[in-house]
Amino acid sequence: MRRYMFLIAVATLGALLAGCGSVRPDDTASDGSLDRMDWDRDPGTIIVRLDARGTSATPAESLNAIPPCTLWGDGRVVWVTSGGSGQEQVLEARATDDTMRVFLQDIINRGFYTWEDELIPAEAGTGVTQTVSIYLYDELHTVQRSSNWPANGFDTILARCEQLSETPVLVLPWAGWVSAYPIERDDRLPHWYWPEDLDFTPADLVANGEARWLHGEPVEEIWGVLRDTVNRVQVIGPDEQAYELALAVPGISRDAAAPPPGEDHPRPTATPQDTPVPTPIPATEDAAS
Template structure:
């Protein structure tokens, strides 16, 4: 009953917005009183909108490494994925205004999101992809999943708007994350990346314990950059000369990432360079 009443309220709200013509005047959002009726949980840990794509048949590491195409948090933070000039995956982050998010939510509603239903996908789990759109409003979470066949190309159009919520994005360069390893057949034809000897654990240990380890520092940035390569991704070689596929999950960026361990939620301090002694100090 509660969900039924919520959907009725959303339908009525959509009708009000349509009557005001606000959906066709995105530049007037700051002065349109109709938008004041739409609100959300302004919490940094709460996901308001997420567009996601899961490739059926992916490996465990590939699923962990995949970043949802676009996610909006309650405090206005937006993270999305695009491609660089060389085909590498780039993860961008920005902060959107309340007016921009209201217009975005209004557009999703007016496209008929609350009338869309899941589409039955292929019975073959190794074929195709599954796209999903999740919206959280007024304590109600609704997710629609489809196999790329969306009403009036709704998923792609909403994704495009999500990636344009702010004109000032920055590149995500993580300083910490959960790393895990999965053994694969070694192929010496591929470029290699050797596990750093400075780390106090190895891929073999992670596999043996079935665990992900929290990692901070330069190695995180190096692994993150390597995993964003889609064409010439190096094969990871452990101290045991075994090949591994790595997964790196970043809190606040990756899908379903655990929080950092207690006391590990800040980057490592940058070493202060040693000052060169003057001639007088040497004397």
């Protein structure tokens, strides 16, 4: 019954938006307040996530991959882009309530709740599965496709998600879960040697099949190595074996476990970065009517 009422509410809102044309942050109700759409404001609740998973990704690649864009209930938004030299950058910002409301209304107005999963899955080994998930009114709705999104929906929503704030900062996490996977050593590639002062090694992680909680400067170094997808730096352990590392950061990474008991939640240490300031999200003049 609750889901039935939810779908009626979504359909009604969609019809209202279609009839009104574009939606602007200053659209008000009769009592002067903004539109009544609301969401769970908990900082740990994901309201919108756009994700992409490669069908041939290794375990480390899956753990290291940051979803293209995620928006939490308190307005925190994290997305991925490329720096000037091609290295992957993870950016963080905070969106206002008005901007979030416009963004959510725009997604609905595009017909999101009428989209269906693609019947043919992504090609094994070479394909990428993309998903758009929205959590509203206690209901999680996800659409999964590998191509042919209605009205180029995935790319369009992603572009708007990346423009929810004019003041992004570069994410530099201070803590996370580190795991290791042995790979064949290639001396043609640049190397990063495991810090000698740590009380465990990549070989220990492999032997125990575990991820170890790590914080401080080594985390920033590992994060930099993993984000440098251009140079493909290899990690060399004290045993001279090459390893592929994974770093899962709570509040940033897709599948990161919660911090150990007694540890503060590892909010990323963000520093201003000098990439061009994104353009604020526009009104929905190009949304489907």
